[in-house]
Amino acid sequence: MNKTHPTLYACAATAALVATIFCAGLSILMATTFLQTQSATPLDTPALQILKNQIQQQPADSDLTEQIRALDLLVRRAYFGSLTALRVGAFLLLIGLTVLIAALHIMHTLRSVISHPTPNSNGITTDVLANSRLAITLTTVLLIALAAGIAIHLSRPHATQLPAVTDALSPSKGPSTTQLPPPWPGFRGPNGLGIAYDVTPPINWDGESGSNIIWKQEVPRPGFSSPIVANDQIYLTGGDSNVCEVYAFAASDGQLLWRHPATGIIGSPESPPEVTVDTGYAAATMTTDGNQVYAIFANGDILALSPDGKRTWARNYGVPDNPYGHASSLLDHNGLLFIQFDDDTGGRLLALHTDGGDIAWNIKRDVLPCWASPILVKHNGQRELILNGNTIVAGYDPATGTELWQFDCMGGEVAVSPAWWDGTLLVANEYAKLSAIRLDTPPQQLWEQFDDLPDVSSPVAWSNRLYMANSYGSITCLKISDGTQLWQHEYNSGFYSSPIIAAGRIYLTDKHGVTHIIAATEPFTEWGSPALGEPSTAIPAFVGKRIYMRGTKHLFCIGAQ
Amino acid sequence: MNQAQQTNITRRGWLRTALRTIALVGLGGVMVGMVSRTKRLCTKVSSTCRGCAKREACGFAPPRTLWQLDPTKCIQCGLCATSCVLEHSAVRCFHTHAQCGYCKLCFGYFEPGAKALSSAAENQLCPTGAIRRTYIEDPYFEIAIDKALCIGCGKCVHGCKMFGNGSLYLQIDHSICLNCNECAIATACPADAFSRVPYAEAYTKRANGSSEA
Amino acid sequence: MNRKLTAALIIAIAISVSTLLVVNKRGCSTTSVPESYLYSTKVYTDAERSAPLLYREISRIPLSLLEPHALTIGQNGTIAVVGDKALLLMDSEGREKQRINLDSPPTCIAWTSTNIFVGFNTHIEVYNAAGNRLQTWQTLGENAWLTGLAANTNTLFAADYGQRIVWQFGFDGQLLGKFNGRGPQGSEPGFVIPSPYFDLAIHNESVWITNPGRQRLEAYSFAGKRLSYWGKASTEIDGFCGCCNPSYIAITADGGFVTSEKGMPRVKRYASDGAFLGMVAPSDTFPKGTVGLDLAADNDGIILVLDPGSRAIRFYAEEAL
């Protein structure tokens, strides 16, 4: 102990002890109060809430009101009481700590003795340096590891953000199971469902100024068919009364890699059939399985071309006898190419072998002419090929062509392809109706609806919502489960192109080439409406971070430069 | 050896002086730059300086900035009451009488579903009873906020905004606000309603985006 | 000795870092707000559910207006809507037949067999069914703020929220009279209008005027004498809640009332004696924060609701009971 000032030392020691106890107690007390006020505010008393709910039932009850008033007062007192308590407590604690520290300093001072430094105790030596260098290196590694750890920890939840439905509806594999399916294999994307998977398309561009336009390439001949994308090439058809052609553009820079005229095909008519201007000769969109691309034209010519533009086969199974001209797009699955051949001679569903082009099967359909395109869905684990027809909607086994079911609900000039969501089929047409059909056996109509029906643009279904647009410029969102309208919006310009769901947004291009980007949810929220700078009726192709859009004259590649 | 050391030392000393001068010049440059920048901006941002008495002069006295809540952005999430560094938040409810409807059935005052339009506890909306309601004449009642009791939860603001004229609004009481360099509420605010504004217009923002007359 | 303390130090630092992370989380979380700080409208929505829903939305017409303000029904079901700086004339199907551009933003409208009266802040303009402007009436003072028009065969009533009076005009624009509802020697507070919603409707020989500040509807003779009133301030479903409701009214063919409210944007149906019948459209029908649901009722019992929130006219038909 200390010789020089024993009393002083003793006093300091006691003071320190007392202060310590005081501070410890006080801080614990405060911490609890603090946490109380933080977690559950005294104002948030369940008891009071219960009483208030009771008073709703019996307003007349006087002693209940008395209770409430009493409790309310109590609670508010408690709250402000706790605030004051904290403030006072803080001050007291401060005083306590000051005393403590002072006392400790005095004690320390009185007790301290001269430390006799030992020789060579703490000099800088080489191994100290070595250790330090090692330590610094290790710390660096440690910090990097820490950062990486946090990064991994944070990045984990992002995986779950992808909609669970994706794999349920994932595009069908081509003949060779090893390779990935083409990113945008045909009309309205994978299986014709109008949904783009794993894409992050841009939301602003401008065809005029060329902002976010990666490239722009003139398309030699006109056509209403939409672009498809496979092995880094964009395929298009175009044609006029002279000749119909297939074009392939390079995804990288948009240069026209090759063009293949549909000529010299056995059974092809001498003179092209009568078509109207708003259908043209190349209205049907191509399809591809990644190994070959397939095209069909108004005169019934069907071609299969290799990615480098060599013709593998070409057939003509009759000229579609069709008031406007053939417009139904192709679809392929498991080595079969499906053609919806609904014309005045009565409807057919053709399936050709993708190698060779011979008829695998040919199913008679009792329908009137129709311009809709088939879709391929997965229902109860089975693939089904679904055709919108006039007046029958029917489902087929894509392997054998056996008709699985049919449902009579269509009418008018059917050009609108079906939409599909989770076991529910949605078919609509102007002058007919929109009906939601549950594919049980037999199919049940859940509900029907008669307003704002689409005429050209095909509806798209996504997460229990149906989006449909029509050529009058209205876009409507309905709840698929019960058909209630969630929102509707009127645009000045009408729609021929169809809505596509990409990255949780609807991309819908109007006749003037303005793409309306709308959140695929409610309420109606528009992300923007970038303009292509020229009219467009085709359906854009969504691949990765890019959009390929066909205007009347040009093919555009849209994406961040 | 010693000689070497000496020259070594002088060299270091000289180098140090040179660097020091550079550092000083740099620091000075930064300061001058900042001040002139403030001048320039202050002449530019005249629209923010609305209602600022010494707007013209402000170029010469770079503005102190204070935190301000923008009531038009406010969504009354209640975080003002809980996330201030002060236990009793510096955000309080303000009331613009000029905008008040003096409504008998005031939705800033009465609990939703209140049975009687009396000031009894069970009818009051305010969790701390910070709103005073005084009769003026039929059918008008005056509403006044007791700042000492208000905790800035914005419950009344929500009611008034929803049903009434939005004469009640949340704002920072600068006699309480510590003007932290980073406002804790601002970091928590979901509506991003907090921003720094020149000293002169600490209170110019009011509900409905109109500025105090 | 040193080893121990270094260990302690490292642990301490680890603790501090973790606390930082905790604080950071707390900083971001918005869950720490007590229930008692949040405004709940549950009471109202519950009440709405308990009340009978008498009507069903049968169709909806989207409008090509950004800020539709008022609508009215003309001859044989034609519809007129004003908003932005335009007057829209539509057929009964809701197809836009004509769009007449106006010089200033209109606030209200009335349509008689002969004329369309369009109210602006401070004056009234008269158009014919073809959409040509016939007259522009004199301004009613710079404090004027017209929010409602109603006309019968020969007189037009204009509700002026700015000056809290109701004007009465002949069709030639000649001022027939005005009244402030204060009654003889101001015994009454008159029209109490805290916010710019002041509507009126004509039925038989009386004009029904909202008195939102007092949460009631008042009937006045054309001479400006108050005949009767009904309505009570209440947060119950049968009364009007909010500082100032109802915001708009319409009178059905049978003399019953349709009222719209702001705050809880909803439409209710009352009998001719003011007895609450049920809901036309509960508050969850309209987008959050919708204000200004103007109303019109045609002769076959269809109720038209102008929904500025979704920029559309909603048609409601009585649910077959």
Added chain:
Amino acid sequence: MRIRLISLSIMTLGLVLVAPTFVSAAERFPTPDFETGYTLPSTPQPAPRAAMWEVIDTVTLLAALVLGAIFALKLRSRRAITILSLFTIAYFGFWKKGCICPVGSWQNVFQAMTDPTTTVPTSVLFVFALPLIFALFFGRIFCGAVCPLGAIQDIVILKPIRLPQWLKHALSLLPYVYLGIAALLVYTGTAFLVCRYDPFVGIYRMNGPFWIIIFGAALLLIGIFVARPYCRFLCPYGVLLSWASALSWRKVTTTPTECIQCQLCEDACPFDAIEFPTQATEAHHHGLKRLAGILLLLPILLGFGFWTGPHLSNLLSKMDHRIQLMAQLELENSIPAIEMNDQSAAFRASGTSLASLQQEVTELQQRFKTGGHILGAFFGLVIACKLAALARVRTRTDYEPSRTNCLACGRCFAYCPKEHEQRKVGSSRKQVVSYSGFSHITHGVGRASPYSGSACIATDSPRAPGIPGSTSYNAKILLPKTPQENDE
């Protein structure tokens, strides 16, 4: 970001322009015509802290720094410094509530430098610059007694221990990391990290987030043994100050005259800032070789940092509220099951176009990317320098405070016999006692009496035979110091 006047002005304009009709109506709402002659009360607007106070604060800071410099360099009085630091705690701490402090103010200046739309109030500018200027002339005077964060830690130092060298060096990386990250977040307008996690400001306010206060308390507890943990192993402003004081004109010295290698000051510095004479004996070229190796490593470290930096910054970008909001909106729009949170609800209500937000976020991410590159390179450089500094043994003959690490607390003064020798001249022993500092009175007493003057040292020095110190001491006696050496 929060302090952008321009954006604010635009916003204000916007509000005025797009105010919906309901608003404009409510603005010209005619107040009820009261018959009882009731007059409208005006809304009270409690005034902020008067502008004058900022001037006073700045002046006080200047005065404190001047005093600090005098105390540390001229008077060489530990006691005076202690008293000053108590004042600091009282004024800059409890009275001024520890905000705005120089430790945080560099962020404002840095933001204003990187973002041309922001301004810094002059007072803040001075608060930032004064300590640095003083550091350039007199060393880290600010840390010694004028920094409220330092002062509160300084008074709790009771049983300081010397950390092992390797740990000291390892931990000394942290301030650079903190500085770098904080700077990046300022550059992107995400946060003022240093202010958000200031451990002691909560204590000065006697209020604040619970966990911050706990953190502060924890640091103080550690500070009893490991002196000033925040200053030495966290403070980002300390980094700037150490750079400045490395160039300082004058610096605090342990001994008033010249060092005599008595070793008595070895334990004097609780911050381990006194550098000892080197005892290492290694061939010169070894060190050089190592140094060369590290210099070769430098570009690799820089490159690695530059490459990995964006990954780190990408991680940090998740802290930014705009990026969080964008992610939330994306999520809500792609998965309808997701509930709107307050942020997205408020955003949707505000009517701002998503495209514009997208635009802002993309720019922001670009900022994070570039910032990340710079940050990574900076870290690489720091590590390289640290290693280079440790590459070879710098021959040192005296005990002297390190230029960069010395916090100018003046504790070591009382340990130096030379000090007492000087004080003894014409001064009573009492004065020596009263003189030599707050907590070391008895050291002073104990030390002053046994060895007074160099004579005793000579008798004392056999305690360390063969230390280069003693030899060089003799050398010193023989040839007096050149002025340059004094300067050094």
